[in-house]
Amino acid sequence: DAKTTQPPSMDCAEGRAANLPCNHSTISGNEYVYWYRQIHSQGPQYIIHGLKNNETNEMASLIITEDRKSSTLILPHATLRDTAVYYCIVRAPLGSARQLTFGSGTQLTVLP
C-alpha cells in the first residue's frame, strides 16, 4: 500500500471548518483513500473513503485532487468532540483481503 504523510498536529476553532491534509504521492490507480479517527481511549472509527471523486457523508467530506496525490478531509463545523487523532490510509482495491496500515496520524485539537 502507498505511504501517506500527514502533519503531526493541527488546531481548529470550535464551529469552524477543520481541513486535514494528506499526501499520498505514490498512490496506485486502484487504491482507495480511507480516513479513520481515534478519540482518546477509544478504538479507531471509520469516517469516509474515496477513489477519485469527492465524497460526503454525515460526518465529513473528502476532497481528492485530480492527480490523486493528495486529499483533504473536511469537518465542516468542528466541535470539541471532534478532538482526536485522524488517520489517512491508502489501501488496496475493494475485494482485497489486505488490511489497513495505520501511520501516526494528525492530532486535531478543537479549541473552544
Next chain:
Amino acid sequence: EAGVAQSPRYKIIEKRQSVAFWCNPISGHATLYWYQQILGQGPKLLIQFQNNGVVDDSQLPKDRFSAERLKGVDSTLKIQPAKLEDSAVYLCASSPIAGGRFEQYFGPGTRLTVT
C-alpha cells in the same frame, strides 16, 4: 446493534508472566482483527481471521503471541511470556467481509502494562 466487546479493559502484569485477552465481534461479522497500539503510534495489525481461519499473521511474534478464533466467533489473544515492550493497547476489530467497503469496527481495547 452491540459493538465489539473486549475484556479486560486494563491489565497489569510482571514481565515473564502470561496474559490473555478476549474479543467478541459484532454478530455476523466474518472477519476479525487484532491490533497492537503502542503509545504515540497508530495501530499495527497482529493477526487477521476470516471465520475461524487465519488470513494473515505475518506480524505476529509467534514465539510469544498466539491467537485463536474457535467456532468463528469469539477470539482470544495470548502473550506468554510477556516482555516490557509488550506494554500497549490491544485492539480487536471486526468487519462483515474481508473486502467490500472495508469498514472495520473497533472495540475499546485492552490496555496492558508490563512491569
